[in-house]
Amino acid sequence: MAPQNLGRLRSFIIGMTGAVDRLADDEEALIDAARGHLAALISEDDWLGDAFAKPHPKYYQQYLLHCDPLERFSLVSFVWGPGQRTPIHDHGVWGLVGMLRGAEFSQAYSQRGQALEKGERRRLEPGDIEILRPSLGDIHAVSNAYEDRVSISIHLYGANIGAVRRRVFDPQTGAEKPFVSGYASNVVPNLWG
Amino acid sequence: MAPQNLGRLRSFIIGMTGAVDRLADDEEALIDAARGHLAALISEDDWLGDAFAKPHPKYYQQYLLHCDPLERFSLVSFVWGPGQRTPIHDHGVWGLVGMLRGAEFSQAYSQRGQALEKGERRRLEPGDIEILRPSLGDIHAVSNAYEDRVSISIHLYGANIGAVRRRVFDPQTGAEKPFVSGYASNVVPNLWG
Numbered sequence: 386m387a388p389q390n391l392g393r394l395r396s397f398i399i400g401m402t403g404a405v406d407r408l409a410d411d412e413e414a415l416i417d418a419a420r421g422h423l424a425a426l427i428s429e430d431d432w433l434g435d436a437f438a439k440p441h442p443k444y445y446q447q448y449l450l451h452c453d454p455l456e457r458f459s460l461v462s463f464v465w466g467p468g469q470r471t472p473i474h475d476h477g478v479w480g481l482v483g484m485l486r487g488a489e490f491s492q493a494y495s496q497r498g499q500a501l502e503k504g505e506r507r508r509l510e511p512g513d514i515e516i517l518r519p520s521l522g523d524i525h526a527v528s529n530a531y532e533d534r535v536s537i538s539i540h541l542y543g544a545n546i547g548a549v550r551r552r553v554f555d556p557q558t559g560a561e562k563p564f565v566s567g568y569a570s571n572v573v574p575n576l577w578g
Numbered sequence: 579m580a581p582q583n584l585g586r587l588r589s590f591i592i593g594m595t596g597a598v599d600r601l602a603d604d605e606e607a608l609i610d611a612a613r614g615h616l617a618a619l620i621s622e623d624d625w626l627g628d629a630f631a632k633p634h635p636k637y638y639q640q641y642l643l644h645c646d647p648l649e650r651f652s653l654v655s656f657v658w659g660p661g662q663r664t665p666i667h668d669h670g671v672w673g674l675v676g677m678l679r680g681a682e683f684s685q686a687y688s689q690r691g692q693a694l695e696k697g698e699r700r701r702l703e704p705g706d707i708e709i710l711r712p713s714l715g716d717i718h719a720v721s722n723a724y725e726d727r728v729s730i731s732i733h734l735y736g737a738n739i740g741a742v743r744r745r746v747f748d749p750q751t752g753a754e755k756p757f758v759s760g761y762a763s764n765v766v767p768n769l770w771g
């Protein structure tokens with residue numbers, strides 16, 4: 386493997402820190418800027434350390450890569466083992482999902498009364514970015530598009546997502562349960578190593 | 579061991595981030611604020627994860643705990659194995675050294691012509707803080723005060739110290755060599771885990 390290009394991740398964090406400093410009051414402009422930074426980050430699969438790309442045999446993994454010290458944004462690598470999938474869930478804050486390796490399906494849902502109604506199903510390939518905004522409906526379920534290999538997407542959220550109190554939904558009844566995701570590891574990459 | 583009080587480290591990082599945001603133009607005030615935050619951080623030895631407290635059999639270890647994304651400050655745990663010591667070195671930026679566990683000696687030096695002259699030797703005990711400022715002379719050598727146990731001090735610097743080009747000195751001749759310390763690990767604590 387080529388030497389890990391940590392500079393790409395570092396540039397992203399510096400750029401996003403500048404963006405939240407500058408654009409705190411303009412969510413539209415912040416998401417625009419964030420999309421550009423995320424596009425650059427996932428344009429090459431040359432920077433993610435192995436420790437943050439490791440699948441678990443049973444559960445998809447959420448590795449925190451960086452949380453802004455003032456919790457204005459967080460960056461997480463989602464690692465899907467073969468066939469793994471999330472429950473149906475929401476986010477409560479804006480999010481951008483950028484595909485880095487493999488592919489995933491994002492199945493949208495909307496609430497109709499008590500029940501859930503299926504919406505669009507998108508397939509994300511490397512370089513693709515999906516935008517999630519609570520104001521536009523942000524309920525979905527995500528799955529690895531592959532049954533025989535690992536996929537990895539890089540998620541950027543407008544908060545410390547691991548601590549956000551959000552919801553999971555029963556696919557049959559639409560019933561909601563509170564959900565706080567946490568993170569899979571007690572370390573994050575040393576950007577300056 | 580009691581559960582790790584990560585909130586103490588998190589509060590420090592949040593406090594220091596606020597301080598550098600607010601006090602960018604006033605180094606005196608920033609160092610005053612930093613001293614208060616560091617004093618609170620080292621007031622209890624209940625928050626440092628074992629992975630960042632691990633000695634190496636031969637070399638003292640410098641574990642990055644946090645670097646401000648804009649490189650305005652960094653926090654490092656220095657782990658001294660029994661009898662370990664640094665070369666004589668400078669810093670190039672302001673620094674605060676807070677003793678967390680065990681004890682250390684800081685032997686000051688000053689340049690007199692080409693040669694080095696010994697200054698004060700301080701012993702730091704848990705809770706003690708030493709301030710280093712280039713404008714006041716910041717050449718020293720640090721050693722574990724113990725030959726039979728590990729000591730740990732927590733260092734706060736006004737830059738990403740691992741990347742600062744600074745100097746080490748030959749104790750006999752005073753000759754200088756350039757020195758960039760780097761860090762001992764490619765991960766840092768997940769403050770939000």
Ligand SMILES: [Fe+3]
Nearest residue numbers: 474476525527
């Ligand atoms: Fe999601």
Ligand SMILES: [Fe+3]
Nearest residue numbers: 667669718720
């Ligand atoms: Fe020093």
Ligand SMILES: [Mg+2]
Nearest residue numbers: 508509510513
């Ligand atoms: Mg496409």
